[in-house]
Amino acid sequence: MQQVKNFINGEFVDGADGKKFDKRSPLTNCVIAQVSEAGIADVDKAVRAARTALQGEWGRLTTEQRVGLLYGVADEITRRFEDFVEAEMVDTGQPRHVMTHAFIPRGAANFKVFADAIKNVPSESFQMATPDGRGALNYAIRVPKGVVGVISPWNAPFLLMTWKVGPALACGNTVVVKPSEETPLTTTLLGEVMNAVGIPKGVFNVIHGFGPNSAGEFLTQHPLIDAITFTGETRTGTAIMKAAADGMRDVSFELGGKNAGIVFADADFDEAVDGIFRSAFLNTGQVCLGTERVYVQRPIFERFVAALKLRAEAVKFGRPDDKNADYGPLISAEHKQKVLGYYAKAVAEGATIVTGGGVPNMPADLADGHWVQPTIWTDLPETATLVREEIFGPCCHLRAFDSEDEVISMANANDYGLSTTIWTTNLACAHRVAARVEVGITWINSWFLRDLRTAFGGSKQSGIGREGGVHSLEFYTETRNICVKL
Numbered sequence: 001m002q003q004v005k006n007f008i009n010g011e012f013v014d015g016a017d018g019k020k021f022d023k024r025s026p027l028t029n030c031v032i033a034q035v036s037e038a039g040i041a042d043v044d045k046a047v048r049a050a051r052t053a054l055q056g057e058w059g060r061l062t063t064e065q066r067v068g069l070l071y072g073v074a075d076e077i078t079r080r081f082e083d084f085v086e087a088e089m090v091d092t093g094q095p096r097h098v099m100t101h102a103f104i105p106r107g108a109a110n111f112k113v114f115a116d117a118i119k120n121v122p123s124e125s126f127q128m129a130t131p132d133g134r135g136a137l138n139y140a141i142r143v144p145k146g147v148v149g150v151i152s153p154w155n156a157p158f159l160l161m162t163w164k165v166g167p168a169l170a171c172g173n174t175v176v177v178k179p180s181e182e183t184p185l186t187t188t189l190l191g192e193v194m195n196a197v198g199i200p201k202g203v204f205n206v207i208h209g210f211g212p213n214s215a216g217e218f219l220t221q222h223p224l225i226d227a228i229t230f231t232g233e234t235r236t237g238t239a240i241m242k243a244a245a246d247g248m249r250d251v252s253f254e255l256g257g258k259n260a261g262i263v264f265a266d267a268d269f270d271e272a273v274d275g276i277f278r279s280a281f282l283n284t285g286q287v288c289l290g291t292e293r294v295y296v297q298r299p300i301f302e303r304f305v306a307a308l309k310l311r312a313e314a315v316k317f318g319r320p321d322d323k324n325a326d327y328g329p330l331i332s333a334e335h336k337q338k339v340l341g342y343y344a345k346a347v348a349e350g351a352t353i354v355t356g357g358g359v360p361n362m363p364a365d366l367a368d369g370h371w372v373q374p375t376i377w378t379d380l381p382e383t384a385t386l387v388r389e390e391i392f393g394p395c396c397h398l399r400a401f402d403s404e405d406e407v408i409s410m411a412n413a414n415d416y417g418l419s420t421t422i423w424t425t426n427l428a429c430a431h432r433v434a435a436r437v438e439v440g441i442t443w444i445n446s447w448f449l450r451d452l453r454t455a456f457g458g459s460k461q462s463g464i465g466r467e468g469g470v471h472s473l474e475f476y477t478e479t480r481n482i483c484v485k486l
């Protein structure tokens, strides 16, 4: 049985009280690893190690030296690519191609992109007049925030964790990372990379455990944490924000979504079907940017529903290394129960089930895994639970619309505001709609095209702040103004 340890001050260690929890395979529900749970004393040790590291060798490196080390981290991830792919497949049960094309390369890129960004960031400088005529020079330097608490989810574990650790380290901070209890492996592996590259001890620490009354909460409540960056559910973000209020710690939150896909009748039909299909079902629907509400203009509504149904019914499930498998299982028994709870609610609320609604037949060796069918509904009112709440499974609801104003008002009638996709060949219409939909990210005739230099984040209850490019640098640094009389 694989043993997964915390990584504190450059060493892999068990928790002081020896507590462990099981990591189960999403494919079979069998226990595949035992993970050391960090208690309050271990979290304290990790945070203090991170604080000491700030004042040590790491804090004295020049930007160029830090950048060199982070390039080394990216190169070492690439050298151990297969180890990361394997670990992420074991943790998530998702297909190899998702790991090799997206999750792991993006992890390496997160170190390079922000190393480049910090090298090129300008700083402001103003000449001031003074009453005696000598003048003064006012300029700003960027300093690291300090020790950053990083709390990440399970749905794209390595990509989302490094999206925070990359810029935090590039800016000269030190970090204590609490990965999801569901996906402990790749974050732990990153500890080996940090040691191999020569990142000083204490700069990168990993503590394992759960949220409330466990490592997550202990981390957010620790008084020596200077800032918290979190990706996960909105209600978890609310709890973390309350903890961060003590001590006035800054937060950056990337939270849930209930994203609308808007398909106009003049869209390239096949491209729109393909885009909505991918955005609803990729990663078995476990993508914050996924589309769970689809609005299709009335003249093509029936044809669109039929085409999407065909695509959903052709989905094949299987093990990560099964070349015929499109998708894997949901992450956990608990999440499967939650998604199936929504499937049952759809029936109770009067939805028409276009396809799916249950669990697929799987071979005996995978029968206990967390599989659910891709599911499509129609005919629910906008007030239905299914249309309002984030499900985070392979499913979507479709509704016909007539006018631009009508669809904008339906897209905006939701507490979340993460992303939207607009499908049309009328670019004037696309730009008009994009400007009025209340979200942080809009894709036109595309989905999930990401340039890491651009702003990423949600409006309304989908987040606080923006990350990516200079926006990450803003969060992970503090500007210090210095005024010198000439």
Ligand code: NAD
Pocket (backbone or CB within 6 Å): 151, 152, 153, 154, 155, 160, 178, 179, 180, 181, 209, 210, 211, 212, 215, 216, 217, 220, 231, 232, 233, 234, 236, 237, 239, 240, 254, 255, 256, 257, 287, 288, 390, 392, 418, 458, 462, 463
């Ligand atoms: P979650 O909120 O349950 O857990 C996320 C992390 O927070 C885990 O590491 C968990 O252990 C920790 N945690 C839970 N309670 C805590 C507490 N009280 N204090 C401190 N830490 C705590 O989320 P999840 O189920 O892992 O992830 C799915 C959610 O993440 C979905 O809502 C999805 O939309 C969202 N998400 C958002 C983005 C984005 O960029 N906006 C990206 C990916 C996922």
